[in-house]
Amino acid sequence: MNNAIFSLVLALLLASPTIVLAEEGQGKAFRQEQKAKVQGHRKEQQEKNKEFRAGLKDMKPEDRKKTMGEHRETRYQENKAFHQKTHERNMSFLKEKLANNKKLNDAQKTELINFFESQYQENVSYREAKHNENIAFFEKIANDSSLTQEQKKAAIQGHRQAQKEENMKHREEEHAKKKAEREKIHSEVKAQNPAAAK
Numbered sequence: 001m002n003n004a005i006f007s008l009v010l011a012l013l014l015a016s017p018t019i020v021l022a023e024e025g026q027g028k029a030f031r032q033e034q035k036a037k038v039q040g041h042r043k044e045q046q047e048k049n050k051e052f053r054a055g056l057k058d059m060k061p062e063d064r065k066k067t068m069g070e071h072r073e074t075r076y077q078e079n080k081a082f083h084q085k086t087h088e089r090n091m092s093f094l095k096e097k098l099a100n101n102k103k104l105n106d107a108q109k110t111e112l113i114n115f116f117e118s119q120y121q122e123n124v125s126y127r128e129a130k131h132n133e134n135i136a137f138f139e140k141i142a143n144d145s146s147l148t149q150e151q152k153k154a155a156i157q158g159h160r161q162a163q164k165e166e167n168m169k170h171r172e173e174e175h176a177k178k179k180a181e182r183e184k185i186h187s188e189v190k191a192q193n194p195a196a197a198k
Contacts, residue, residue, distance in 0.1 A: 030093050034086065041082050045075060065142050072138070076131050083127070087120050103189050115181050119174060126170060130163065 052071050056064050094116060098109040137159050141152050 027097070034089065038086070045078070049075070068138075069135075072135070080124075080127070083124070091116065091120075103193075104185070105192070108185055108188060112181075112185065119177065123174070130167075133163075134159075 056067065059067065091113070095113065098104065098112065101109070104112070138156075141147065141155055144152070147155065
């Protein structure tokens with residue numbers, strides 16, 4: 001679930017309107033660099049998770065439950081910090097590109113900055129809600145003594161699948177918003193100066 005949301009945030013934050021990226025080569029290099037950082041972070045998280053799971057094997061159930069909760073919170077906080085840092089780099093890059101952009105007026109530049117900031121805040125809220133949902137779900141499953149281990153695994157798989165579908169829908173909605181904003185700005189620029197919008 002976190003990987004899907006993480007990919008969503010990366011795609012949303014790195015996908016600046018084409019009007020903004022006057023120097024496309026520089027924009028492409030920046031996006032590739034950011035993508036590499038995300039992939040590196042994800043790989044590091046996967047390694048840590050693998051090591052963590054290996055250490056759970058000999059633990060008592062009560063200790064395992066507590067340790068797993070602490071691990072989930074640690075991963076969540078690490079991802080939250082990484083998302084914030086990524087957002088700051090993206091916004092810095094966007095603001096630099098907008099400062100050098102002669103096609104957009106100040107109101108349009110401000111609108112774009114506010115739009116991407118708003119999208120980021122929406123995604124922070126979405127991730128927070130999903131995190132809280134996961135904690136409640138895992139606690140409920142862990143504390144349900146009427147379920148067998150196989151039933152718990154099946155419930156967890158069902159929960160993950162449902163969240164995967166919700167995340168996909170969320171990504172599609174965010175993509176549609178981004179596309180609408182890009183088209184709106186593009187048509188405004190075209191209306192201001194038809195030659196500049198090409």
